[in-house]
Each structure stands twice: as structure tokens, then as C-alpha cells.
Amino acid sequence: MITAGIVGASGYSGEVLLELLSSHPEVERIEVASRSYSGKAVEDVLPRLAGRLPGTRFIEADPGRLAAMEVDVWFLALPHGVAAAYAMPLMEAGRLVIDLSADFRLRDPELYRRYYGADHPVPGMLSRVPYVLPEWDAQAAWKEASLIACPGCYPTSVLLPLLPLLKEGVIGGEGIVINSLSGVTGAGKKESLFYSYAERAESALAYGLGKHRHLAEIEEQAGIAAGGDVKVQFTPHLVPLMRGIATTMVIPSAASTDAVYRCWEAHYAGRPGIRLLPSGKSPETRPVTGRNRVDFSALADERTGNLLITSAIDNLMKGASGQAVQIMNLRLGFAEQAGLR
């Protein structure tokens, strides 16, 4: 039994993480730190969790103090640019740190600068922090790591189907077009007219054309798997969902539907976080809401010579907090699905 801590527990992924950890069979105690709610009772800020953490209050999110606490694993559910300032001292204090932010997702400091508009505070760390999609698991060494980067929500929906195909050469890295639809919790908890109910209900739009930050992450990981440069056209869309991402990929490819499924089966057979749907059946977002899995399927369109892949995840579960718990489970030797059913 361990003690887990969360920094940034008041956002949407923080809340889901807290909910998961509060009923995790291997977690005995939880510390929750918040930059905004220090001193308040968790139940008052997050009424969904009423009864789960009686008496627990948010503690101050001071990196030094947190580093001094007896906590086995810290989860950082913080905005990018903020997480690094916690990750370093916590790691140096010997804690395991699982970072849900974007701060350590990229390998290349130059790429970070281009997409995030600032120099990375500890650029030397980037190539050393493992980026972990647990089912892909290319870097076995991550199970020794003391700081782990969790993938972004869009990249999770894209990379799990894509990486084995790129690695095995079933598809090439040219001309890939990716369109994703996301619910509004993907943007975080914010005071904003644009994200108000009256503005988001009954509206859909594309955004971030050609420059969304998750694009860098997708291309870098895809390139590693392919063993060469991969360029994708990635267009995210905002739709009136609270939770969920649906992704549609179009890939110029002569691969047969069968070859695609064979490759997926070879890599993913028996993995609980992966659900293959029959060719021709596209996944919906709702069946994966609250689930730590990605559903996907493929169809080779002979008429156009394209391979079509569609996937669905819950952005707060497999796309964030569920995956983070899965990473903890594997890193600490617990059952992979512990606390995730």
C-alpha cells in the first residue's frame, strides 16, 4: 500500500485522477495539493467526490514542502510550463513523478521551443524522460524511471493505432491526414466566454489548423516508430461533448485490411486497454467514457487507395488520468488494471 499525491487536483483530469486513486486497492493515503484551493475541503470543491476523502483538504502546492512529504508517487495534473518546476525537486527528493502535463512529452528542445513558444527550463531532461504509452511500451527501460511523461489526449487516440503499423512498415509516413473531434473538458477548467455553455452548445468548429501542439508530439513519436521523418496534417475540432475524442485517419497505403488487423493483433492481443472493432464499424466516444481503453478499427478503401482508421477514447481517462494510473500500476508492479475497473 502506497501514498499517492496529486498536484493540481482541482482541474478535470485532477478530479478524475483523485476519483481513481480514492478507490485504488493499492493506495492507502492521498495528498492533494492545489495552487488555487489550498486549505479548502476537497469535498467542497469537488462534490462528486463527497464521501470519498472525508476530512481531506487541499494542501499548499509549494514544491519544496511537497518534496519533503512522505509520498511514494506524485502525479502532476498541471498546465505545461508549470509542471517542470514541480517535477525536478520531487524527482530529486527520490519520489516517483508521473507528469500528465506536456512538459516532458517531446524529446527535442527545439521542437518544444517552436510549439510552446519558450525555451524549455531543463532541456537536457527531455531526451531522458520516457514518454509512455503503456500498450506500446517501446522503451522497456521506463520501468526504472523516476519521472515519466504521460501522452497527450489527441496523441493517445492517434498513436496507439498508428505506431505498430509504422514500425512494421505496414504503412508509410507520407500523406497522413488526421482529424480529431474533442469534447470541451479537453481545454481544461476555465472561466471563458468561448467555453461557456451558451457558446459551445449547438456549435462545432475546427481549430489550431496546422499548429496544434499535439502535432509535434504525434510526429515525433511516429517518426521514432517509423525510423524516419513522419509528417501529418492534424486538425482538431471542438464539438459539444463534455468528454471524448473521436479520431479519423486517412493514410495513403496499399495495405489490406487484414494486414492491418494482423499487425495490431501481434502487438496488442490480450491488452485490456485496446479494443479492436470489426472493419467497417467505427467506434463511438460514449462507450469508452469512464473507460481506460481505446477502441479502434480500420478499413482499406480500394476505390481511393487509402487506409481509414477510426478511434475513440475518453480524453480524461485513457487520454489522461486513467492512463496515468495504468502507468503507475505497471511501474510499481501492481495489476495493470488495478483501480481502473
Next chain:
Amino acid sequence: MITAGIVGASGYSGEVLLELLSSHPEVERIEVASRSYSGKAVEDVLPRLAGRLPGTRFIEADPGRLAAMEVDVWFLALPHGVAAAYAMPLMEAGRLVIDLSADFRLRDPELYRRYYGADHPVPGMLSRVPYVLPEWDAQAAWKEASLIACPGCYPTSVLLPLLPLLKEGVIGGEGIVINSLSGVTGAGKKESLFYSYAERAESALAYGLGKHRHLAEIEEQAGIAAGGDVKVQFTPHLVPLMRGIATTMVIPSAASTDAVYRCWEAHYAGRPGIRLLPSGKSPETRPVTGRNRVDFSALADERTGNLLITSAIDNLMKGASGQAVQIMNLRLGFAEQAGLR
């Protein structure tokens, strides 16, 4: 002042059409026929229209009887396969017929057979019925036609931005990838578990991969404009909107953003049904709800060599009934926007 008639007035596009015609300055009288509601008061079936058509009842949708009535223009808001059986006798009786169904949208009977799974009842008509996107207006002769095919909702969102670019050779017809997001009224008014609130809320999915019927319409019209074969990868998605279509197109092209806007300006300047947004600003569906216009913009992504076009329409207005009224206006010499503001 004319008398207008609607067959199929109880569906969603029929209702919007009735609403538009009921306050149209050139329409004096409206006849509404329904296969399901014959004899019922319009207001009881369509309470939104209360006070608009006092005393009006649905009449029986018998083609022969309708043909005998003194009606200047008949709108067919019927499922495909049904409309043709009304269009022919009404046209033969000397009426103007504006068909909102898919029955006369394609030119090629073989294409019809492939996508609609049946032989067309009057295949010889297909090449003779004009398919009219009013702002595109390639076939001037349509203003003499007695039967006119209105474009489908997805094709309207796709073709208005695309056709001038193909015609002028600003883009080529290779490798076009189109993703569209649609609200549920696009599927019509139906008793169905899949379309129930509890199933559609909080869910998004791709459907009709590689085989949606609007694909045939898009490719045929795009090919006519381009003067050669055009193949597109078209993937529609269903999202929790009542109304609206957002379309994202990725087109391999060296064209500059400027060249694209110049082409659009040349074709569409001053047309009230077209609104160009600045490059980099993607349209949302809600601002076009209830509007007979399409909003669109373009961005050349130099990093990938793709041109990105995003558009938004209201599937029931510019995508169906608004466009049908606009067609009537132009065909009968009324102001283009009469009854559409």
C-alpha cells in the same frame, strides 16, 4: 404573388421550408401535402408554426391530385426513391418542381445504381435535370428548367468552396480528403433507438466510411468543374448538434492562400450566400444556424504542402430548405434573398 406547395412538409427540412414560405413576400398561398399527416392541422403537427398557417391542414399526397391543383411551384421534401414519383407528373402538368431529395442529383444512372442500390426509375432524366448551387451557377440554362435538383447538405458545404478552385486549376483533383461533422437532423425525423437523445448525447462517431451517398454527388460535380476525374476521401461524422455541418478539407496543393482567396473573390464577390472568413479563422456552425449562407476560409500549410479549407452551414437552411427557396427566387425572378432574412 404565387402559390407554393410542399410535399413532405412534416419532416425537418419540410418544416423549415414551410416556415420560410409562410413569411415569403411573394408567396400568397401554401399547400402542404403529407403522406403521414393527411387531414391534420399543420399547427398540431408542427407547433413551431402556430399562428403562421391558421386553419391549414395537410392534404393527401396523391401525385395525380396534386398535379391537378393550381400551384405554381412544388417543393419535394421527400426521401430519395419517393420524390421521382411526384416530380414527373407534377412537371408534366406544367408545374415548376424543386426537388430537395437525392433523386435527380446525379447525372450518371450507373453511379445512381451503385450508390442507391436500385435502378433509377427515369434514368433518361438524370442528365437533363439541372443540379443547382445558386452561387456557382455553372449552367445558366437552369433558369428555364421545370425540374431542378437541390444539392445535398454535405455537398453544399464542400462544393461551394471547392468548385471555383478546381475549375480555375488553383488545385488539382488528386488526394482530396474531406471530413464533415453533422448534427442529427441531417438523418431526418425518425423513430430510432440510435437517434434517441440518450444514445446521441455525449457521443461522436464517424460513419459511412468510403461509401456515403453524398460522395457520388461530390465527385461527379467536382469532376465536371475540374474537367476530369476527381476522387475524394469523404468521411462524415455524427456529433451532438441538432443542426449544422462543419467541413474540413485537406488538399495537396502548392497554391498560396492568396491565390485561393483571389479565386473565391472572383467567383463570389457580393453574393449574399457566401461569407469568406480571414485565413486562419475557421467557421463555427452556430453563427450560420438559421442562415442561408456558407462561411468558409482557407490556409495553405507550408509545412505539409497542403491547402486546408474549413466551411460551415446549417444543414436545414443552406444545406436544404433555404437553398431551395433561393433557387425558387432566382428561377422566378424574385430578389435572391426574398424570404431568407
Next chain:
Amino acid sequence: MITAGIVGASGYSGEVLLELLSSHPEVERIEVASRSYSGKAVEDVLPRLAGRLPGTRFIEADPGRLAAMEVDVWFLALPHGVAAAYAMPLMEAGRLVIDLSADFRLRDPELYRRYYGADHPVPGMLSRVPYVLPEWDAQAAWKEASLIACPGCYPTSVLLPLLPLLKEGVIGGEGIVINSLSGVTGAGKKESLFYSYAERAESALAYGLGKHRHLAEIEEQAGIAAGGDVKVQFTPHLVPLMRGIATTMVIPSAASTDAVYRCWEAHYAGRPGIRLLPSGKSPETRPVTGRNRVDFSALADERTGNLLITSAIDNLMKGASGQAVQIMNLRLGFAEQAGLR
């Protein structure tokens, strides 16, 4: 043909008002003033209105300058407490002022202080500014007034059914229980976590128990109609709608259903803003969206001895901007429904 002006045109009711006035047959020119958007093009701030007001920009909302402009009627779509500072100088400059805010809805300065938490700036005006529900029209003298108070959204849904029954003694003023459900535009356009999509979707709650400001307005007007004190228990609820109010009233009463309908018919027969539904059929909010009318019905529950009344309006139309235009129409001698169809 007149010139109309709006102060506060960038909020939800301001936008609807602008949309209505922009196609109003008696309105030639519109001036739009905004405290936040001065200098910006209306179309950029309110893309729904693209093409309606080409070239129009928001002007500065300075009361003195506005008073000096040649405008026939000013609509104030402003928060309470702000409107009065515009109403007085505009009225003194000889303009007709139609106030959509709460500033002149109450008659009693003491009541204003209790519910709004501040002294009214011009308390002497309160009893002199007519409060106008056009179909009720108790004060014929309002057609001479230069400042008119438009009712609140909840009160409109409550008072139109209630007032004739109270006035004619069909019901008494004791023990009335009112529950209303409102969409989120009722709260205005605001940057707020509480009103964000992710917080409001899939949630419903009661609020303002025993103290909502519209309660004062309901009781004061009900008391005037009844000729004595009326006390109501009014509980508003927030539900995931953009627009719409559904109101349910429970009134201890021995009145028969017939007596209620007879009273309503006597007062409202032929009025386009009123739609009586048959007893036993409760109105829905959606059929009245975008409509300047209230739908209502009644049922005497013999088992309990209560009269049940249910009503529905669009909070932005009959509950705000549509009613304001209707008031202008009647005040200036235009057709009652001009610009409202």
C-alpha cells in the same frame, strides 16, 4: 421609417434585438452602442448577423452623446443599475426609451432596495414608468409614455397566464407555488466557470430559493391585478438549454378548467402573442424558440383541489427582445407583429 438605437447590443438579448430590428419593415437605420466593443464592426463581434449590417460599427456608449443623436427609439439591453443612467438623459432629450433591464420594473422603491441591495437612483420615477405586458395592457396610458419598462423573462411566463385569473377572481392570491426552468442565456453572456459548457451540460439545479429578484416583480404585478397582496413561492431552476423557460404553477383553487379557459379567452382571444393549448397538454420550450409568444394551458386537479398552469416562452424573444419590439410596434402605431415573424 424610423431610426432605432440599442445600447448594450453585444449581449444575448441585444443580439436578438439587433437581429429583429435589422429586418423590421419600419426601421430604416440602426445605431448600436456598446460599453465593451466600441469601434469594432458588428459583424466581427456577432457573426450571426453577418450581411445584415454591413459596415456598421459599435459606437461609444456615452449617454450624453447618444442623447444628441437623431434616434427615434432607444432600447436599453443593459444590466440593472446601469440602464437608469442612460434612460434619464435619453428620455430628457425627447427620445422614446424602451428599457429591457430591471431598473424600472418595480413600482415601490423600498421593494427595489430589498431585492437589488441598493437605493434606486431615481426612486420618484418608479411609479411613473409603465411596466408593459402588451397583451395584458392594463395601463392604456402607456401608449403616451416616453420610458417603458419591459418585464423580466420569468415574470412574462408567469404573469400572462396569471393576471386575468387574479383580476377576475377566478383564483385567489394565496398559496401560489411557481417553479420555472430556464436555459443559460437567461444569465447573460459571461466569463464564468459555473456557466461553462463542462459545468452546465448534464446538470440541473434549483437556485435563488425564496429570494430571486423576479419574485418582487411577480408579486407586485400580481398584487395590482388582484387588488391586494399576493405572495408566491417562486423557485427558478437552471437546466441545459440555451434558450427557453418552462413554468409550472400550482394554485389552490376551486375554479374549473372551463372557467379558467373562459377567462383567458375573454382577455386574450385573437392576440398573436398568446397560444392556449388544450387542457392536459403542457407546452414545450422548443416550439416557442425564436417566437414572440407564450404557450400555456391549465388543468384543474380535482383530487388535490389545485389548479395547474404550465407555460413556455423563449427567454430572449417573448421574455426580452421580441416583447420589446412588440412594445415599440404598439407604442409607435406599427402592426403588432411587424418584424416578429
Next chain:
Amino acid sequence: MITAGIVGASGYSGEVLLELLSSHPEVERIEVASRSYSGKAVEDVLPRLAGRLPGTRFIEADPGRLAAMEVDVWFLALPHGVAAAYAMPLMEAGRLVIDLSADFRLRDPELYRRYYGADHPVPGMLSRVPYVLPEWDAQAAWKEASLIACPGCYPTSVLLPLLPLLKEGVIGGEGIVINSLSGVTGAGKKESLFYSYAERAESALAYGLGKHRHLAEIEEQAGIAAGGDVKVQFTPHLVPLMRGIATTMVIPSAASTDAVYRCWEAHYAGRPGIRLLPSGKSPETRPVTGRNRVDFSALADERTGNLLITSAIDNLMKGASGQAVQIMNLRLGFAEQAGLR
């Protein structure tokens, strides 16, 4: 460890029940019977449950066969009128039966006939089957029962706050007005135009005025607690939620807010299924989604002499399947919250 069975597992409450039982620590095996899906894989019909019940198929819902199976407890998630035909043979075969339908909720066969429009098939059973709100627990004897009736969703939201106050005489049974707002899953899984997304989104309405079946259940149980007749005016409303019930009660009463809370504390202190909110703070539905609890609060409105009570539940959890599992837990001696966190 036990074997549990569900009849009617394909509806919304059946699905939630299956999800709960599939991760219940005391349930070893689950049998799922369906009248519509016999022979199909559970995962294909209910993709949310993918991975939970690998290989499990719906069995035929034949009462005789089910009675012969080795199942410790059967849950009936069936429409009223159908459940009784299963309950009797299963009970006679010595199984524990927990009925989520309305078939055994009323005590009085005459009341059943009036509200359900048919004679009860086994009227003699009605007074013998315990109706169990676990926190209220008036009938200790239910822990021996072999057939147990689970309360309806609306009644659960009403009775848990109300019963202690009636029993202790804190309030009387006169003039109680109850308004409830419900999400659409409350109506079950159905093919219906009225319940389609395009009809329910952006709409709210009252229904079942003066005659909803849950009224009978509320009055009968309230009368038992009060020791005399209780009449309530109950008006349910349908709002665009998938899940959730928000209830507002107005009760003529001189009781102080403190007296109400003291009574609740006395009855419910420490019960995990009850969460008291501070007076003046009304519960929302979303924080209770997926939770087996009811949140409620009270406010004495001195101005009107009414006591106001607001409550919120998840209609599929505390209002149906969660409560059914809680009942099983208590009946079989498991931890009250087993499988419910």
C-alpha cells in the same frame, strides 16, 4: 461469493446494474437474460461493458428455465406488468428476487388498478413484499424477505428527505407541492420520435400532470410514515439530461431550518447514501451522476411560511440500480457500499 442474475439487462438500468455487479467483490458469476437479445454477446449489445464479461451471452428469458438455474439473487430490470411473471416462479424456486420494476411497489391493489390501468396479477402479494429505501429502513423484517421491491426514481428523490420529517411530525401532510426534473433515460430505452435527440435537445416540458404513477407510490409511503393520509401535487418535467433527477418540494410548515436538519441528522447520520448540503445550497444533478447517494438541503422561507427542500439523485444509480445493489448488500450481509464505489 455468489451468482447474480439479471433479467432485462439490455435497458439502461439493466446495463448499469450489470456494470456494478461485474466489479462487485462478492459476485463471482453473472447470468444475463434478455427478452430481445437472447443468444447475442453482451459486449456486442452493450459496448461500454467490453472486457467486463468476456464470452458472456444473453440467455433466454424463460421464467421456468431461469428458476431452475443455480443463481443466488435475481434482479428484475423489466417493465411493470412483466416483472411479476418472473418474480413469482423465481421466488418459489427459493431464489432471492430484487425487483426494480413497479410491480410490487404499491401496497394497495386498488391503488395499483387506478394508476396502472389493470388488475394486479397477484394482488395478495402486494402488502407482503417489502418496499425498501435502505436508509429509511422502516421495516426491519425486509432482511428476511425473498422478494423485495425497489423504489421508483422520482420517489427515491422525494421520500428520503420527506419521510423522517413526516414521521416525526416536523411537517404535516397537507399542501405539499413537488416538482421534479428528470433526464431522458428515466423513460427507458426506446424507439420513439418524441425521445429522439432532435426533439429532446433544447426543450423542456412538464408532463403527467396530476396522474404520474410515481405519485401513488409517494403518497402511499408518505402516508405510512405520517400515520395518515398525505396528498401531494407532483409534477414531473423532462429536461435535456441523460441522467439525473432534481426535485424541489414546497411544504407549508412552521418548522425551522434547524429542526429539519436535526431530524435528518437523527435518522441519517453516518449513512453513506445521504449527503446533507448546508441550508441555502441546492444540490445539482451532475455531482451525483454515477453515485449511489441522494444530496439534499432545506430552507425555511419565513416570508411565505413554507419549507423548501431540494434534492438530487442519479436516476439510474440511487434511483434504480445502485439502490438495488445496496439492497442486495444489506440483505445478504455484505458491506453496504460493496461494489458501489
